[in-house]
Amino acid sequence: MRDALSVIKNDFLKVRRSVMASCLLLFLILIPLLFTWFNVLATWDPFGNTKDLKIAVASDDAGYTSDFFPIEVNAGEQVLSQLRANQQMDWVITDTDDALEGTRSGEYYASIILPESFSTDLLTFYANGSEPAEIALHTNEKKNALAPTIADKGAQGLSTSISETFTRTVGDVSLGLVSSLSDFLDQDDTQDALNRIEARTEGLQSQLRNGARTARTMGELAESTIPLVESAQRIIDAPLPELPEIADSGAADITASSDALDAALSATRESYAVVGDRIDDLYDSVSVSRETRSATLGTLADNVQLNIDAYKGLKETINADIRPGLPAEAARLTGQLDEAIAAQESVRDRLRAAADSDSPERPDFSSLDQAANAIEDVRNSGIRDQISELGQTLRGIGDTIDLPEGNIQLNTDSLSGASDALDGVAATLDENANSLNDLRNRLTTAGETGDLSELASIVGDDPDAFAQVLAAPVEVDRQAVYPVASFGAGMAPLYTTLALWVGGILASVALRTDVAARLITHRPRAHSDDDNFDDFDDADDTADAEEASESTAVAEDNDAEEIGPLAKYFGRYGTFALIGLAQSTLLTLGLIFFVKVEPAHPFLLVLAGWVASCIFMLLIYALTVALGNTGKALAVFLLVIQISSAGGSYPLQLLPGWFQSISPWLPATYAIDAFRGAIAGIYEADYWIALGTLLLFIMPALILGVVLRKPLAKYTSSLNEALAKTKMM
Numbered sequence: 144m145r146d147a148l149s150v151i152k153n154d155f156l157k158v159r160r161s162v163m164a165s166c167l168l169l170f171l172i173l174i175p176l177l178f179t180w181f182n183v184l185a186t187w188d189p190f191g192n193t194k195d196l197k198i199a200v201a202s203d204d205a206g207y208t209s210d211f212f213p214i215e216v217n218a219g220e221q222v223l224s225q226l227r228a229n230q231q232m233d234w235v236i237t238d239t240d241d242a243l244e245g246t247r248s249g250e251y252y253a254s255i256i257l258p259e260s261f262s263t264d265l266l267t268f269y270a271n272g273s274e275p276a277e278i279a280l281h282t283n284e285k286k287n288a289l290a291p292t293i294a295d296k297g298a299q300g301l302s303t304s305i306s307e308t309f310t311r312t313v314g315d316v317s318l319g320l321v322s323s324l325s326d327f328l329d330q331d332d333t334q335d336a337l338n339r340i341e342a343r344t345e346g347l348q349s350q351l352r353n354g355a356r357t358a359r360t361m362g363e364l365a366e367s368t369i370p371l372v373e374s375a376q377r378i379i380d381a382p383l384p385e386l387p388e389i390a391d392s393g394a395a396d397i398t399a400s401s402d403a404l405d406a407a408l409s410a411t412r413e414s415y416a417v418v419g420d421r422i423d424d425l426y427d428s429v430s431v432s433r434e435t436r437s438a439t440l441g442t443l444a445d446n447v448q449l450n451i452d453a454y455k456g457l458k459e460t461i462n463a464d465i466r467p468g469l470p471a472e473a474a475r476l477t478g479q480l481d482e483a484i485a486a487q488e489s490v491r492d493r494l495r496a497a498a499d500s501d502s503p504e505r506p507d508f509s510s511l512d513q514a515a516n517a518i519e520d521v522r523n524s525g526i527r528d529q530i531s532e533l534g535q536t537l538r539g540i541g542d543t544i545d546l547p548e549g550n551i552q553l554n555t556d557s558l559s560g561a562s563d564a565l566d567g568v569a570a571t572l573d574e575n576a577n578s579l580n581d582l583r584n585r586l587t588t589a590g591e592t593g594d595l596s597e598l599a600s601i602v603g604d605d606p607d608a609f610a611q612v613l614a615a616p617v618e619v620d621r622q623a624v625y626p627v628a629s630f631g632a633g634m635a636p637l638y639t640t641l642a643l644w645v646g647g648i649l650a651s652v653a654l655r656t657d658v659a660a661r662l663i664t665h666r667p668r669a670h671s672d673d674d675n676f677d678d679f680d681d682a683d684d685t686a687d688a689e690e691a692s693e694s695t696a697v698a699e700d701n702d703a704e705e706i707g708p709l710a711k712y713f714g715r716y717g718t719f720a721l722i723g724l725a726q727s728t729l730l731t732l733g734l735i736f737f738v739k740v741e742p743a744h745p746f747l748l749v750l751a752g753w754v755a756s757c758i759f760m761l762l763i764y765a766l767t768v769a770l771g772n773t774g775k776a777l778a779v780f781l782l783v784i785q786i787s788s789a790g791g792s793y794p795l796q797l798l799p800g801w802f803q804s805i806s807p808w809l810p811a812t813y814a815i816d817a818f819r820g821a822i823a824g825i826y827e828a829d830y831w832i833a834l835g836t837l838l839l840f841i842m843p844a845l846i847l848g849v850v851l852r853k854p855l856a857k858y859t860s861s862l863n864e865a866l867a868k869t870k871m872m
Contacts, residue, residue, distance in 0.1 A: 146706050150658055150714025151721070171649055171722055175642035176730040182638045183738050187631035197233045199242035199254035200226055207262035218262040246281045253282040418443055418490075437498045444494035451487050454480055486516075625743075625823035632740040636818035637791030639730060640811045643756045644785070646726045647763040648778050650719055656768045658711040712849060716764050723760040727752030740822060747830060748821035755814040758840050762810065765848030771859040772866065785811035813837040 158164040204219025226234040235242075235251060242254035256279040258264075264277070421443065426436070458480045461473050627633045706714075731752040734740045742748045766774030787793075788802040789811035795803050806812050813833040820830030 144710075146710035147714035147717060150706070150710065151717040154715070154718045155721075167653055168722065171646065171653060172725045172729065174649060175646035175726045176733050178645065179635070179638045179642040179730055180733055180738055183631045183635050183734070183740065185631070186634050187629045189630060194230055195233055196252045197235050197245075197250065199235045199237050199245050199251040200257075201237055201239040201242040201254065202257040202261070203239055203259045204257050204261040205259045205263075216262055219257040222257060243281060246283050249283055249285070251283070253280060255280055418447075433501065440494050440498035444491050444498065447487055447491045447494065451484055451491065454484050454487070458484075625826075627823050628739065628741040631738075632822060634792070635734060635738075635740050635822060636815045637789075639734070639752065639818055640755065640789070640791065640814045641782070641786065642730060643723070643727060643752070643814075644759050644763075644778075644782050644811065646756070647719075647723065647759045648775065648782065650722055650760065651763050651767040651775055651778065654715075654719065656715055656764065658706065658715050709849070712768065712852075716761065716848075719760045719764050720757050723756035724753055727756035742822040743824040744821045744830075747825075748818065751814070751817040751821050751830075751834065754834055754837060755810075755817070758810055758814075758837055758844075761844045761848075762840060765844040768848050769852045769855050769859070771863055773859070773862060781809075785809050788812075789815050791815045810837055810840045 158168055200223060202219035202223055204217055206215050206217040206219075208215045223236050227236060235245075237245070239256055242251065242256060245251040246254040258277060258279065261278075421439070458477050461477055461480075728749065731749045735742060735745050735748065763774075763778045766778050768774070770777065784805070787798065788806050789809050790798075790806060791811070795806055813836045816833035817830055817837065820826075820833065825831075
């Protein structure tokens, strides 16, 4: 330990006595901090100067004249007028050819072209089958002033800013057009148009209320079919001892309310086919005893009775709930239900008579076919068409008023869910009917009083405010969990880590790693600058320099003691480490007081810098000692890999799988995590875990630099000799 400290002391004595060595050392210390400070400041707020980006805008809009309002409107020209006053971007109003050519040449960052049908599309958005207005945005991805610093991060944010600003302007224009219609409506010949609007509104209101009533009726009908399906399933699942198991052909899974009744009736009809098959098996099998046959027939009769009860309940529901809304259809359906009930009662009576009979002969069960046919008549009664017509009516109303799809989405996983969903549809339709009723009353008032400016107030008194809502209908309230001062502060962990690694590489290039065998003297003596800095000379010094220092070396040999290999290794590493500590200290203090990244834990930021710089220096020093110039090249290769694989700029989940797999094995990964914890805040000791993991890299560095150095010495020597023979490297 004492010898290692002597090596460190001797190194800095030599540096202090040499102007060139002092300048070199100062250069090594300043380069990392300048790299980090400048890059953090350059990316501090990359989107703050978007007003200087030129965006070309051209309009080919031909205008629009409505049959309803016979005035010509050119929304494209009004958009251009609004953009001239907008300061968020450097909007350049030009023609289409110049806009496209300027984008290709790089004069403009992007260009926006309003199509010929812009006004038509914008003012007929409410019509059936209309398409939204399309705006062509051309971007020159080759000319992106922000790309060198923040790569693709800026492109998406800038495009979003353009889109939002432009959408707000278009919305302002379109709503301003609606507001200005009040002037046109002051004319006498527009009263007829107002009456047409009022009549149309009243018609829509009536359709909505009728749809709500029908939806509630169908919901009650869907609910009433639940016992019908359950009873049909019980008939199919009736036990049949000592006979082969018959496949279950129960009711199909009901997935939509419009199919609920049809599925229930179909299941009931199929159940009677199963009953017939089971009766045949009972009488055809010689192994079935009379007692077993009698018990099974009795069970089937009881299940048929349950089915009869379900049909009677359905009939009562139809009379109570369906008949008021659909009287003709309800009367026809109840009549057919009576026939189905009578046919099923005949089946029940036949089954009970057969169960009580001792005769082995099969009775006549033709009533099974009669019951099945009666149920099929109910199924084909037309009630299903009524349900389908309801669905078409609701869709037509939905298209007319343009309801959001989520308000009328039905949950049809079961009949009960279908009933609840239909009730929700009815409530939504009633709510929108009330809104239309309020609109109709306001239109009526405007027409009767002559105050047609009321139409403009329906849209709003401030089209600009309304346009901002249209441009961003959902405003995100961003709550930072671990806040940072700016985008640049968020990038500081990456730049700091890269700077410290680069500082280690520069130190390995500028400083020698070998130490003279006899170096340390125990008493002071006079030295020349050349003698004191001979360890920083290259291995291929000229013969003249060697002869000049020969006498001094002899004197040292007489007065110095031998230094062991470990003392040499750790002594020279101590010099590297002190340089790294100076780099990290000035770098992190500059981030705190000069750049003002406002770290959550300032001291921990400095501590992370100390640990990272010492580990990086040890790794690079070990590579250089063991492999020479090859080790320096490997250090540069690790720098390249860690830029993308350490997760400093992009989330690891966005990177290819190979980068994700090597990230845990890179020291920069944990250095970046530690810097992030110090700057933004610590969660469950993640800062200390990152530092602890970073310290684990000491082991491979020592194995390479201390254990493997001697076995690799022959290879390193041969490589250095080969490079020396080139007279260039």
